[in-house]
Amino acid sequence: MSTLHTVNKSPFDGTSLTSCLAHCLPGDAVILIEDGVVAARKGTAAATAIEASLAQCKVYVLGPDAAARGMNGETLATGVETVDYGGFVELAATHDRTQSWL
Amino acid sequence: MSTLHTVNKSPFDGTSLTSCLAHCLPGDAVILIEDGVVAARKGTAAATAIEASLAQCKVYVLGPDAAARGMNGETLATGVETVDYGGFVELAATHDRTQSWL
């Protein structure tokens, strides 16, 4: 039994990523979407928090949202995987429930 | 020349109060409105940040919003003054400009 968590806010603007990561359990996954993708830009405090979470859950970034914000493979934190909308759907299907950290 | 800053978000949910306080100058005033009032509840990290700012600027809380969130004089951080909508207008009139930290 595992959860896909979605985070759509910037960690510099709000605390939803922090709260999400604090409630993730082993086997869960987090997908960063919309403005939430900026958390995955490497070299920031948010990216460090994400990298620390990777020991227990997977972290994904929605590629189209990352590209819109000028991010690409090179600027992405280590260990974060990129998916498209189809990959997002697949993650929602393969986890038992989805929780949106709005 | 002074500024009235308005902050309408909870400091536990977002970073606008932090950013506002970092851009306040001596003689400025900050008014906490809407969900922003919860920053003035005493005994929190936000209240401590506000109390530290009082050396250079005044901090007000919009009373009707505080009451709506169950706050009263006893639960308010030291040095924060309460005003009603008329007092809010007065503050906007007596400062040279208003800046909303949305």
Add this chain to the structure above:
Amino acid sequence: MKFAIVVNEGPYTHQASDTAYQFTKAALEAGHEIERVFFYHDGVNNATRLTVPPQDERNVQRNWSELGKAHGLDMVVCIAAAQRRGILDENEAKRQGKDADNIAEGFRISGLGQLIDAGIQADRLVTFGD
């Protein structure tokens, strides 16, 4: 697999409705079923036919209407949220004594029970908002 989609934000101000649309489209393309799309809170504002977005921008409302038509989606607008925000169909307009209605093709107005029901019927419920 059956998905229920919840849209909490209106068009343009936030990206939530766009993301919900792209997700729904991708789910259909992957062969999943959409049990219902439920428009809630400001999400009801996706359902007005009176929008006229700039020609060089996407048309959020029309995207939903067209996707709904192509796939026979059940697109439900929360009645309580719609009444607060001025989204009405012909019946509601009459019942409330209003002189106009504005609901777009493919949407229907119904109660919050449809949200609970979607949660019961679908395998997965995904919420998009702010």
Add this chain to the structure above:
Amino acid sequence: MKFAIVVNEGPYTHQASDTAYQFTKAALEAGHEIERVFFYHDGVNNATRLTVPPQDERNVQRNWSELGKAHGLDMVVCIAAAQRRGILDENEAKRQGKDADNIAEGFRISGLGQLIDAGIQADRLVTFGD
């Protein structure tokens, strides 16, 4: 003193429109002038006459219309924001080939220039949003 008021959020979802209303009312009561109230972004959604809020709640749209009437306020709805969100007056509806309009009494639709102009004419500009 002359105030310009900017309202960036629609009714009910956020408190911004309520706060702007209370501020405007208090400013008038204190003898100040209101140069203009400018409804921008989702704030244009305050200007639809089709809302039917629950009877035990305040009527945000009617509050504005009544305050505007009582004090002759210039309440301007940003045309670009209004078009994206489906707020139309009779002229705009005709021009855009829409079969209905929904603007409420006391509001007028105009351009973003009216916001700049308000900033130039007023002594103080106060923005309410999210």
Add this chain to the structure above:
Amino acid sequence: MSDEARKFLYVNRKAPHGSIYALESLEVVLIGAAFEQDVSLAFLDDGVFQIVKGQDTKGIATKNFSNTYRALGDYDVRKLYVEQESLDERGLTVDDLMELTHDTDDEDDLTSIIVVNRSEMAKIMSEQDVILSF
């Protein structure tokens, strides 16, 4: 899937009155009660402010729906999970919260408020069929 009771969790993370989410969450919970599912509410982050006592909305001229939380027990909504860490960070204790109870067959009403720590809250979330976020 529709024949057995599903576990619904309503997650409340926002302060009341500044936005409509607290009120709307309460409305769905009350309507949802008729569906006889297994309902829980979670109050964490700024959501804990929703059930603080002494809320008085006269000054902002909006509806004071905070008393409606007291009706939850009558609708058989008995599990209100409140996160301890969220209270702590906001300078609140359980004494600052409204007394929210439900009837029982024997003797006194029982409290519906269940204070849990963050990892217990995470576990509760992980046991749900449907999570509705407000």
Add this chain to the structure above:
Amino acid sequence: MSDEARKFLYVNRKAPHGSIYALESLEVVLIGAAFEQDVSLAFLDDGVFQIVKGQDTKGIATKNFSNTYRALGDYDVRKLYVEQESLDERGLTVDDLMELTHDTDDEDDLTSIIVVNRSEMAKIMSEQDVILSF
């Protein structure tokens, strides 16, 4: 008061594309240019993401308005203040930003981007007649 140029500051604190504010701010600035006021733009907090280079919105099917920032110089909008601390916190340097310039009478185009620290930004804000927040 209306006969002399007023100092207008457009304050941009939100990331682009997740909400409409960046686009709307740009629209007002361009329209406002006709009013011949003294216009400045401030990019701080997540607002610095608005002028990051390489934005590609094809995948989210929205309008890529980021190139429009390049037109600001043609509208005589020449003061784009960017806060250093905001860049630092987001792992950005000025090299990650678009090159935004304006014409001058002599020789080459000049950059419109003026990187300032937080206390300089506070001072710039304190010198304005009107602040529009996005």
